[in-house]
Amino acid sequence: MQSPLLVFLLAFFLLSGAEAGEIIGGHEAKPHSLPYMAYLHIKGEEESRCGGVLVGDNFVLTAAHCNGRSISVTLGAHNITKQEKTQEVILVKRAIPHPNYKERRSSSDIMLLQLERNVKQTYAVKPLQLPSGEDLPRTGDNCIVAGWGQVTTQGPYSDTLQEVELTLQKYVKCKTCFNYYNNNIELCVGNPRENKASFKGDSGGPLLCKNEIQGIASYGSKDGKPPVVYTKVASFLPWIRETMKGLQMQDPDDLLWN
Template sequence: MKVLGLPILTVLFFGICPAFGGRPRGRILRGQEAGAHQMPYMASLQEDGKHVCGGFLIAPQWVLSAAHCLEDTVNGTFQVLLGAHSLSNDEPHKRLYSVRRLIPHPGSGRNHNDDDLLLLQLSEPAALGTHVQTLPLQREDREVPAGTLCRVAGWGFTSNTRKRPDKLQYVDLPVMSRAQCNERTFHDGDITEKMMCAESKQKDSCKGDSGGPLICNGIAEGVVATGSRVCGNWKKPGIYTRIAPYLTWINEVMGLAN
Protein backbone atom coordinates (compact mmCIF):
# COMPACT_ATOMS: atom_id res chain seq x y z
CA MET A 1 0.00 0.00 0.00
CA LYS A 2 1.49 3.35 -0.99
CA VAL A 3 0.66 6.29 1.22
CA LEU A 4 3.71 8.50 0.73
CA GLY A 5 3.22 11.80 -1.01
CA LEU A 6 -0.53 12.03 -0.49
CA PRO A 7 -1.94 15.52 0.03
CA ILE A 8 -3.24 16.73 3.38
CA LEU A 9 -6.66 15.25 4.30
CA THR A 10 -6.49 12.60 1.60
CA VAL A 11 -8.93 9.78 2.35
CA LEU A 12 -8.10 6.31 1.10
CA PHE A 13 -11.49 4.63 0.69
CA PHE A 14 -10.27 1.06 0.34
CA GLY A 15 -13.46 -0.97 0.05
CA ILE A 16 -15.64 1.62 1.77
CA CYS A 17 -18.45 0.89 -0.41
CA PRO A 18 -24.89 -0.14 2.03
CA ALA A 19 -24.94 -1.04 6.26
CA PHE A 20 -24.47 -4.67 7.25
CA GLY A 21 -27.70 -6.22 8.49
CA GLY A 22 -29.13 -2.81 9.32
CA ARG A 23 -27.07 -2.68 12.51
CA PRO A 24 -25.90 0.66 13.87
CA ARG A 25 -22.17 0.80 13.46
CA GLY A 26 -20.56 1.16 16.77
CA ARG A 27 -22.79 1.47 19.63
CA ILE A 28 -21.79 3.42 26.61
CA LEU A 29 -25.05 2.30 27.88
CA ARG A 30 -25.60 2.23 31.67
CA GLY A 31 -21.95 2.92 32.38
CA GLN A 32 -20.59 5.77 34.45
CA GLU A 33 -18.56 8.92 34.07
CA ALA A 34 -14.83 8.34 33.99
CA GLY A 35 -12.51 10.20 36.31
CA ALA A 36 -11.25 13.38 34.68
CA HIS A 37 -8.39 12.47 32.34
CA GLN A 38 -8.34 8.94 33.73
CA MET A 39 -8.01 7.65 30.16
CA PRO A 40 -5.51 10.05 28.54
CA TYR A 41 -5.31 7.99 25.34
CA MET A 42 -8.95 8.64 24.36
CA ALA A 43 -9.66 10.64 21.21
CA SER A 44 -12.83 12.22 19.87
CA LEU A 45 -13.09 12.17 16.07
CA GLN A 46 -14.98 15.29 15.09
CA GLU A 47 -16.50 16.91 12.03
CA ASP A 48 -17.43 20.59 12.17
CA GLY A 49 -16.87 20.56 15.92
CA LYS A 50 -19.24 17.65 16.58
CA HIS A 51 -18.27 14.26 18.00
CA VAL A 52 -18.71 11.47 15.45
CA CYS A 53 -16.65 8.53 16.73
CA GLY A 54 -14.11 7.51 19.29
CA GLY A 55 -10.50 6.54 18.80
CA PHE A 56 -7.30 6.23 20.80
CA LEU A 57 -3.71 7.37 20.54
CA ILE A 58 -1.30 4.53 19.72
CA ALA A 59 1.75 6.64 18.79
CA PRO A 60 2.44 10.38 19.09
CA GLN A 61 1.16 11.06 15.56
CA TRP A 62 -1.29 8.17 15.12
CA VAL A 63 -4.84 7.41 16.25
CA LEU A 64 -6.59 4.06 15.75
CA SER A 65 -10.35 3.95 15.16
CA ALA A 66 -12.98 2.10 13.08
CA ALA A 67 -13.20 2.35 9.29
CA HIS A 68 -16.99 2.56 9.32
CA CYS A 69 -16.71 5.94 11.05
CA LEU A 70 -16.06 7.37 7.59
CA GLU A 71 -19.67 6.54 6.71
CA ASP A 72 -20.87 9.11 9.24
CA THR A 73 -19.00 12.05 7.75
CA VAL A 74 -20.36 14.49 5.19
CA ASN A 75 -17.12 15.28 3.41
CA GLY A 76 -14.86 12.50 4.67
CA THR A 77 -12.71 14.68 6.91
CA PHE A 78 -12.03 14.61 10.63
CA GLN A 79 -10.30 16.60 13.30
CA VAL A 80 -9.07 14.76 16.38
CA LEU A 81 -9.62 16.08 19.90
CA LEU A 82 -7.08 14.89 22.46
CA GLY A 83 -6.67 15.64 26.16
CA ALA A 84 -10.42 16.03 26.71
CA HIS A 85 -12.75 14.89 29.46
CA SER A 86 -15.58 17.27 28.61
CA LEU A 87 -16.31 17.89 24.94
CA SER A 88 -17.59 21.42 25.60
CA ASN A 89 -15.79 22.83 28.64
CA ASP A 90 -12.49 24.65 28.44
CA GLU A 91 -9.71 22.36 29.65
CA PRO A 92 -6.04 23.42 29.72
CA HIS A 93 -4.66 20.33 27.99
CA LYS A 94 -7.42 19.85 25.41
CA ARG A 95 -6.33 20.37 21.80
CA LEU A 96 -7.88 19.81 18.38
CA TYR A 97 -5.54 18.37 15.74
CA SER A 98 -6.04 18.40 12.00
CA VAL A 99 -5.56 15.10 10.16
CA ARG A 100 -2.95 14.53 7.48
CA ARG A 101 -4.17 11.14 6.30
CA LEU A 102 -7.12 8.83 6.88
CA ILE A 103 -6.27 5.23 6.04
CA PRO A 104 -9.00 2.58 6.35
CA HIS A 105 -7.99 -1.06 6.17
CA PRO A 106 -8.25 -2.19 2.54
CA GLY A 107 -10.58 -5.04 3.49
CA SER A 108 -13.17 -2.83 5.20
CA GLY A 109 -16.55 -2.05 3.64
CA ARG A 110 -20.10 -0.85 4.26
CA ASN A 111 -21.78 -4.22 3.72
CA HIS A 112 -19.77 -6.25 6.24
CA ASN A 113 -17.92 -5.96 9.56
CA ASP A 114 -14.57 -7.40 8.44
CA ASP A 115 -11.32 -5.47 8.87
CA ASP A 116 -13.08 -2.52 10.49
CA LEU A 117 -10.01 -0.44 11.34
CA LEU A 118 -8.97 3.11 10.50
CA LEU A 119 -5.62 4.79 11.06
CA LEU A 120 -5.44 8.57 11.30
CA GLN A 121 -2.16 10.39 10.96
CA LEU A 122 -2.22 13.70 12.80
CA SER A 123 -0.81 16.80 11.14
CA GLU A 124 1.86 16.85 13.86
CA PRO A 125 2.85 14.68 16.83
CA ALA A 126 0.63 15.12 19.87
CA ALA A 127 2.12 16.84 22.89
CA LEU A 128 2.37 13.94 25.34
CA GLY A 129 2.06 14.37 29.08
CA THR A 130 -0.16 13.49 32.03
CA HIS A 131 -3.34 14.27 30.08
CA VAL A 132 -2.33 12.87 26.68
CA GLN A 133 -0.73 9.43 26.45
CA THR A 134 -0.56 6.46 24.13
CA LEU A 135 -2.27 3.14 24.84
CA PRO A 136 -0.30 -0.09 24.33
CA LEU A 137 -1.69 -2.61 21.84
CA GLN A 138 -1.98 -6.36 22.29
CA ARG A 139 0.89 -7.85 20.31
CA GLU A 140 0.26 -11.53 21.00
CA ASP A 141 -2.33 -13.08 18.72
CA ARG A 142 -4.26 -15.00 21.35
CA GLU A 143 -7.83 -15.18 22.57
CA VAL A 144 -8.94 -13.22 25.61
CA PRO A 145 -10.45 -15.82 27.98
CA ALA A 146 -14.22 -15.77 28.26
CA GLY A 147 -15.37 -13.93 31.37
CA THR A 148 -12.42 -11.53 31.40
CA LEU A 149 -13.69 -8.12 32.47
CA CYS A 150 -12.70 -5.48 29.93
CA ARG A 151 -13.37 -1.76 29.73
CA VAL A 152 -14.78 0.31 26.88
CA ALA A 153 -15.07 4.10 26.96
CA GLY A 154 -16.46 6.88 24.82
CA TRP A 155 -18.76 9.84 24.32
CA GLY A 156 -21.48 7.75 22.61
CA PHE A 157 -25.18 7.55 23.48
CA THR A 158 -25.93 6.70 27.11
CA SER A 159 -29.50 5.60 26.39
CA ASN A 160 -31.63 4.36 23.53
CA THR A 161 -33.33 7.78 23.50
CA ARG A 162 -30.12 9.02 21.88
CA LYS A 163 -28.94 10.99 24.91
CA ARG A 164 -25.34 11.95 24.34
CA PRO A 165 -22.97 12.80 27.21
CA ASP A 166 -20.62 15.76 27.39
CA LYS A 167 -18.12 13.95 29.61
CA LEU A 168 -16.30 10.68 28.97
CA GLN A 169 -18.16 7.55 30.03
CA TYR A 170 -16.99 3.97 30.54
CA VAL A 171 -18.40 0.53 31.22
CA ASP A 172 -16.83 -2.80 32.20
CA LEU A 173 -18.04 -5.81 30.22
CA PRO A 174 -17.19 -9.53 30.35
CA VAL A 175 -15.78 -11.12 27.23
CA MET A 176 -17.94 -13.77 25.57
CA SER A 177 -16.27 -16.73 23.87
CA ARG A 178 -16.37 -16.75 20.08
CA ALA A 179 -18.07 -20.13 20.10
CA GLN A 180 -20.91 -18.81 22.27
CA CYS A 181 -21.15 -15.56 20.34
CA ASN A 182 -21.52 -17.57 17.11
CA GLU A 183 -24.48 -19.54 18.44
CA ARG A 184 -27.77 -19.04 16.61
CA THR A 185 -29.21 -17.19 19.63
CA PHE A 186 -26.53 -14.54 19.23
CA HIS A 187 -24.62 -13.75 16.01
CA ASP A 188 -25.17 -17.07 14.23
CA GLY A 189 -21.72 -17.65 12.76
CA ASP A 190 -20.86 -14.06 11.81
CA ILE A 191 -17.93 -13.70 14.24
CA THR A 192 -14.60 -14.43 12.57
CA GLU A 193 -11.26 -15.14 14.21
CA LYS A 194 -10.38 -11.47 13.80
CA MET A 195 -13.35 -10.39 15.93
CA MET A 196 -14.32 -10.77 19.57
CA CYS A 197 -17.52 -10.24 21.57
CA ALA A 198 -18.44 -8.76 24.93
CA GLU A 199 -21.71 -9.33 26.76
CA SER A 200 -24.42 -6.70 26.34
CA LYS A 201 -26.90 -7.40 29.14
CA GLN A 202 -28.27 -3.86 29.54
CA LYS A 203 -24.71 -2.52 29.77
CA ASP A 204 -23.13 -1.94 26.38
CA SER A 205 -21.19 0.34 24.09
CA CYS A 206 -23.55 2.44 21.95
CA LYS A 207 -23.80 4.76 18.94
CA GLY A 208 -20.87 7.20 18.94
CA ASP A 209 -18.53 4.83 20.81
CA SER A 210 -17.34 3.29 17.55
CA GLY A 211 -13.59 3.27 17.17
CA GLY A 212 -12.87 3.34 20.88
CA PRO A 213 -10.70 0.71 22.55
CA LEU A 214 -11.74 -2.47 24.35
CA ILE A 215 -9.13 -2.61 27.12
CA CYS A 216 -8.33 -5.80 28.99
CA ASN A 217 -5.70 -5.77 31.74
CA GLY A 218 -4.41 -2.39 30.59
CA ILE A 219 -3.92 -3.44 26.96
CA ALA A 220 -6.03 -2.52 23.92
CA GLU A 221 -7.39 -5.84 22.68
CA GLY A 222 -10.11 -4.61 20.34
CA VAL A 223 -11.83 -1.68 18.64
CA VAL A 224 -15.58 -1.00 19.00
CA ALA A 225 -17.26 -2.12 15.77
CA THR A 226 -20.98 -2.91 15.92
CA GLY A 227 -23.82 -4.65 17.76
CA SER A 228 -27.59 -4.53 18.11
CA ARG A 229 -30.02 -1.94 16.75
CA VAL A 230 -30.99 -1.47 20.40
CA CYS A 231 -27.98 -1.04 22.68
CA GLY A 232 -27.99 -3.40 25.64
CA ASN A 233 -29.80 -6.21 23.81
CA TRP A 234 -28.40 -9.36 25.43
CA LYS A 235 -29.07 -11.39 22.28
CA LYS A 236 -26.71 -9.24 20.21
CA PRO A 237 -23.39 -8.93 22.08
CA GLY A 238 -21.13 -6.09 21.09
CA ILE A 239 -18.68 -6.93 18.32
CA TYR A 240 -15.09 -5.69 18.47
CA THR A 241 -12.30 -5.91 15.90
CA ARG A 242 -9.32 -7.70 17.44
CA ILE A 243 -6.10 -5.70 17.13
CA ALA A 244 -3.34 -8.32 17.27
CA PRO A 245 -4.10 -9.87 13.83
CA TYR A 246 -3.60 -6.43 12.25
CA LEU A 247 -0.27 -5.45 13.80
CA THR A 248 1.66 -6.00 10.57
CA TRP A 249 -0.71 -3.70 8.66
CA ILE A 250 -0.63 -1.07 11.43
CA ASN A 251 3.16 -1.07 11.57
CA GLU A 252 3.51 -0.98 7.79
CA VAL A 253 1.17 1.96 7.41
CA MET A 254 2.84 3.97 10.17
CA GLY A 255 6.27 3.16 8.77
CA LEU A 256 5.42 3.99 5.15
CA ALA A 257 3.82 7.29 6.04
CA ASN A 258 6.73 8.66 8.07
Protein backbone atom coordinates in the same frame (compact mmCIF):
# COMPACT_ATOMS: atom_id res chain seq x y z
CA MET B 1 -45.82 -6.46 50.85
CA GLN B 2 -45.39 -4.43 47.65
CA SER B 3 -48.55 -3.39 45.83
CA PRO B 4 -49.14 -4.57 42.23
CA LEU B 5 -48.90 -0.94 41.09
CA LEU B 6 -45.47 -0.49 42.70
CA VAL B 7 -44.19 -3.73 41.14
CA PHE B 8 -45.46 -2.56 37.74
CA LEU B 9 -43.77 0.82 38.08
CA LEU B 10 -40.46 -0.75 39.12
CA ALA B 11 -40.59 -3.10 36.14
CA PHE B 12 -41.40 -0.20 33.83
CA PHE B 13 -38.42 1.88 34.94
CA LEU B 14 -36.05 -1.08 34.80
CA LEU B 15 -37.12 -1.89 31.26
CA SER B 16 -36.85 1.76 30.25
CA GLY B 17 -33.31 1.85 31.61
CA ALA B 18 -32.38 -1.10 29.42
CA GLU B 19 -32.57 1.18 26.40
CA ALA B 20 -30.03 3.66 27.75
CA GLY B 21 -27.33 4.09 25.13
CA GLU B 22 -24.65 5.86 27.10
CA ILE B 23 -21.86 3.39 27.79
CA ILE B 24 -24.80 1.36 29.07
CA GLY B 25 -24.65 0.40 32.74
CA GLY B 26 -21.37 2.25 33.23
CA HIS B 27 -20.24 5.33 35.08
CA GLU B 28 -18.35 8.56 34.51
CA ALA B 29 -14.62 7.94 34.20
CA LYS B 30 -12.18 9.69 36.48
CA PRO B 31 -11.08 12.78 34.49
CA HIS B 32 -7.95 12.08 32.40
CA SER B 33 -7.48 8.58 33.82
CA LEU B 34 -7.47 7.30 30.21
CA PRO B 35 -5.09 9.81 28.57
CA TYR B 36 -4.99 7.88 25.29
CA MET B 37 -8.73 8.30 24.61
CA ALA B 38 -9.55 10.28 21.48
CA TYR B 39 -12.79 11.99 20.51
CA LEU B 40 -13.48 12.17 16.76
CA HIS B 41 -15.68 14.83 15.17
CA ILE B 42 -16.49 13.62 11.66
CA LYS B 43 -17.86 15.66 8.77
CA GLY B 44 -19.37 13.79 5.85
CA GLU B 45 -22.89 13.77 4.47
CA GLU B 46 -23.85 14.36 8.10
CA GLU B 47 -21.81 15.23 11.17
CA SER B 48 -21.11 12.36 13.56
CA ARG B 49 -18.80 11.30 16.37
CA CYS B 50 -16.65 8.31 17.23
CA GLY B 51 -14.03 7.28 19.72
CA GLY B 52 -10.45 6.28 19.12
CA VAL B 53 -7.18 5.50 20.86
CA LEU B 54 -3.87 7.33 20.54
CA VAL B 55 -1.19 4.77 19.57
CA GLY B 56 1.73 7.03 18.67
CA ASP B 57 2.89 10.65 18.53
CA ASN B 58 0.63 11.27 15.55
CA PHE B 59 -1.48 8.13 15.06
CA VAL B 60 -4.97 7.25 16.27
CA LEU B 61 -6.60 3.84 15.87
CA THR B 62 -10.36 3.75 15.29
CA ALA B 63 -13.08 1.97 13.28
CA ALA B 64 -13.14 2.14 9.46
CA HIS B 65 -16.83 3.08 9.46
CA CYS B 66 -15.84 6.29 11.29
CA ASN B 67 -14.35 7.69 8.08
CA GLY B 68 -15.57 10.99 6.61
CA ARG B 69 -14.73 13.93 4.41
CA SER B 70 -12.81 15.57 7.26
CA ILE B 71 -12.04 14.46 10.81
CA SER B 72 -10.81 16.44 13.78
CA VAL B 73 -9.42 14.62 16.82
CA THR B 74 -9.71 15.95 20.36
CA LEU B 75 -7.23 14.57 22.88
CA GLY B 76 -6.94 15.25 26.61
CA ALA B 77 -10.70 15.70 26.93
CA HIS B 78 -13.08 14.70 29.69
CA ASN B 79 -16.06 16.95 28.96
CA ILE B 80 -16.05 17.50 25.20
CA THR B 81 -18.52 20.42 25.43
CA LYS B 82 -16.03 22.50 27.43
CA GLN B 83 -12.78 24.10 26.35
CA GLU B 84 -10.60 22.35 28.90
CA LYS B 85 -6.98 23.50 29.20
CA THR B 86 -5.87 19.90 28.76
CA GLN B 87 -7.44 19.54 25.32
CA GLU B 88 -5.59 19.34 22.01
CA VAL B 89 -7.60 19.49 18.79
CA ILE B 90 -5.73 18.22 15.72
CA LEU B 91 -6.99 17.68 12.18
CA VAL B 92 -6.46 14.32 10.46
CA LYS B 93 -3.89 14.39 7.67
CA ARG B 94 -4.63 10.92 6.32
CA ALA B 95 -7.35 8.36 7.05
CA ILE B 96 -6.32 4.81 6.12
CA PRO B 97 -9.13 2.23 6.46
CA HIS B 98 -8.08 -1.40 6.21
CA PRO B 99 -8.09 -2.48 2.54
CA ASN B 100 -10.41 -5.42 3.31
CA TYR B 101 -13.03 -3.29 5.02
CA LYS B 102 -16.53 -4.03 3.75
CA GLU B 103 -19.19 -1.63 5.01
CA ARG B 104 -22.13 -3.96 4.37
CA ARG B 105 -20.61 -6.72 6.49
CA SER B 106 -18.64 -4.47 8.88
CA SER B 107 -15.68 -6.75 8.14
CA SER B 108 -12.11 -5.60 8.96
CA ASP B 109 -13.64 -2.51 10.58
CA ILE B 110 -10.40 -0.82 11.59
CA MET B 111 -8.66 2.39 10.49
CA LEU B 112 -5.50 4.35 11.21
CA LEU B 113 -5.59 8.14 11.36
CA GLN B 114 -2.39 10.10 10.80
CA LEU B 115 -2.62 13.50 12.50
CA GLU B 116 -1.39 16.73 10.95
CA ARG B 117 1.15 17.16 13.74
CA ASN B 118 2.56 15.32 16.71
CA VAL B 119 0.71 15.56 20.00
CA LYS B 120 2.16 17.40 22.97
CA GLN B 121 2.34 14.75 25.64
CA THR B 122 1.04 15.72 29.08
CA TYR B 123 -0.55 13.87 31.98
CA ALA B 124 -3.83 14.14 30.03
CA VAL B 125 -2.44 13.14 26.60
CA LYS B 126 -0.34 10.00 26.31
CA PRO B 127 -0.26 7.27 23.64
CA LEU B 128 -0.91 3.66 24.56
CA GLN B 129 1.45 1.08 23.08
CA LEU B 130 0.09 -1.50 20.68
CA PRO B 131 -0.40 -4.94 22.26
CA SER B 132 2.26 -7.59 21.92
CA GLY B 133 -0.21 -9.99 20.31
CA GLU B 134 0.82 -12.76 22.72
CA ASP B 135 -1.34 -12.49 25.85
CA LEU B 136 -4.70 -12.59 24.06
CA PRO B 137 -7.99 -12.13 25.95
CA ARG B 138 -10.10 -15.22 26.57
CA THR B 139 -13.76 -15.96 27.18
CA GLY B 140 -14.71 -14.79 30.66
CA ASP B 141 -12.04 -12.08 30.87
CA ASN B 142 -13.20 -8.68 32.09
CA CYS B 143 -12.21 -5.68 30.00
CA ILE B 144 -12.88 -1.94 30.03
CA VAL B 145 -14.52 0.15 27.30
CA ALA B 146 -14.97 3.92 27.29
CA GLY B 147 -16.53 6.61 25.14
CA TRP B 148 -18.81 9.60 24.71
CA GLY B 149 -21.68 7.56 23.27
CA GLN B 150 -25.40 8.20 23.05
CA VAL B 151 -27.27 8.62 26.35
CA THR B 152 -30.48 6.97 25.07
CA THR B 153 -31.46 5.15 21.89
CA GLN B 154 -32.76 8.47 20.55
CA GLY B 155 -29.95 10.64 21.96
CA PRO B 156 -28.49 12.87 23.31
CA TYR B 157 -24.84 11.89 23.71
CA SER B 158 -22.77 11.96 26.85
CA ASP B 159 -20.72 15.12 27.40
CA THR B 160 -18.31 13.38 29.77
CA LEU B 161 -16.25 10.26 29.22
CA GLN B 162 -18.04 7.12 30.41
CA GLU B 163 -16.56 3.70 31.11
CA VAL B 164 -17.84 0.22 31.91
CA GLU B 165 -16.42 -3.24 32.58
CA LEU B 166 -17.57 -5.90 30.10
CA THR B 167 -16.98 -9.64 29.89
CA LEU B 168 -15.75 -11.46 26.78
CA GLN B 169 -18.25 -14.02 25.49
CA LYS B 170 -18.04 -17.24 23.51
CA TYR B 171 -18.15 -16.58 19.78
CA VAL B 172 -21.49 -18.43 19.44
CA LYS B 173 -23.21 -15.59 21.33
CA CYS B 174 -22.38 -13.19 18.49
CA LYS B 175 -22.72 -15.80 15.74
CA THR B 176 -26.34 -16.22 16.83
CA CYS B 177 -27.03 -12.47 16.78
CA PHE B 178 -25.01 -11.33 13.76
CA ASN B 179 -24.93 -13.10 10.39
CA TYR B 180 -21.46 -11.94 9.37
CA TYR B 181 -19.65 -12.34 12.69
CA ASN B 182 -16.11 -13.67 12.13
CA ASN B 183 -14.37 -15.08 15.18
CA ASN B 184 -10.96 -14.91 13.46
CA ILE B 185 -10.94 -11.12 13.31
CA GLU B 186 -13.63 -10.10 15.82
CA LEU B 187 -14.36 -10.36 19.54
CA CYS B 188 -17.75 -10.93 21.17
CA VAL B 189 -18.14 -8.62 24.17
CA GLY B 190 -20.84 -8.12 26.80
CA ASN B 191 -23.03 -10.56 28.73
CA PRO B 192 -26.58 -10.68 27.26
CA ARG B 193 -27.94 -11.09 30.80
CA GLU B 194 -26.33 -7.84 31.96
CA ASN B 195 -27.45 -4.33 31.08
CA LYS B 196 -23.94 -3.17 30.11
CA ALA B 197 -22.64 -2.32 26.64
CA SER B 198 -21.14 0.33 24.38
CA PHE B 199 -23.49 2.04 21.91
CA LYS B 200 -23.80 4.66 19.15
CA GLY B 201 -21.05 7.25 19.34
CA ASP B 202 -18.74 4.78 21.09
CA SER B 203 -17.64 3.21 17.77
CA GLY B 204 -13.90 3.19 17.26
CA GLY B 205 -13.16 3.28 20.98
CA PRO B 206 -10.77 0.74 22.52
CA LEU B 207 -11.49 -2.47 24.38
CA LEU B 208 -8.85 -2.53 27.12
CA CYS B 209 -7.89 -5.89 28.59
CA LYS B 210 -5.04 -5.91 31.14
CA ASN B 211 -4.21 -2.35 29.99
CA GLU B 212 -3.73 -3.45 26.38
CA ILE B 213 -5.79 -2.50 23.31
CA GLN B 214 -7.42 -5.76 22.29
CA GLY B 215 -10.46 -4.49 20.41
CA ILE B 216 -12.01 -1.58 18.52
CA ALA B 217 -15.77 -1.01 18.93
CA SER B 218 -17.47 -1.96 15.67
CA TYR B 219 -21.19 -2.82 15.77
CA GLY B 220 -24.07 -4.20 17.82
CA SER B 221 -27.84 -4.43 18.01
CA LYS B 222 -30.03 -1.38 17.35
CA ASP B 223 -31.57 -1.55 20.83
CA GLY B 224 -28.20 -1.30 22.54
CA LYS B 225 -28.38 -4.72 24.19
CA PRO B 226 -25.21 -6.83 24.45
CA PRO B 227 -23.27 -8.53 23.06
CA VAL B 228 -21.33 -6.02 20.94
CA VAL B 229 -18.77 -6.87 18.28
CA TYR B 230 -15.22 -5.49 18.48
CA THR B 231 -12.56 -5.74 15.79
CA LYS B 232 -9.75 -7.96 17.11
CA VAL B 233 -6.63 -5.75 17.12
CA ALA B 234 -4.21 -8.70 17.36
CA SER B 235 -5.36 -9.92 13.93
CA PHE B 236 -4.35 -6.61 12.35
CA LEU B 237 -1.05 -5.87 14.12
CA PRO B 238 1.17 -6.49 11.04
CA TRP B 239 -0.97 -4.12 8.93
CA ILE B 240 -1.03 -1.46 11.68
CA ARG B 241 2.74 -1.54 12.20
CA GLU B 242 3.59 -1.63 8.50
CA THR B 243 1.20 1.24 7.74
CA MET B 244 2.57 3.42 10.54
CA LYS B 245 6.16 2.70 9.49
CA GLY B 246 5.39 3.44 5.82
CA LEU B 247 3.73 6.76 6.60
CA GLN B 248 6.59 7.83 8.86
CA MET B 249 9.07 7.07 6.07
CA GLN B 250 6.98 9.20 3.69
CA ASP B 251 7.01 12.06 6.22
CA PRO B 252 10.35 11.86 8.08
CA ASP B 253 9.75 15.26 9.65
CA ASP B 254 6.86 13.73 11.58
CA LEU B 255 9.40 11.79 13.63
CA LEU B 256 10.45 15.05 15.22
CA TRP B 257 8.47 17.00 17.79
CA ASN B 258 6.57 19.92 16.26
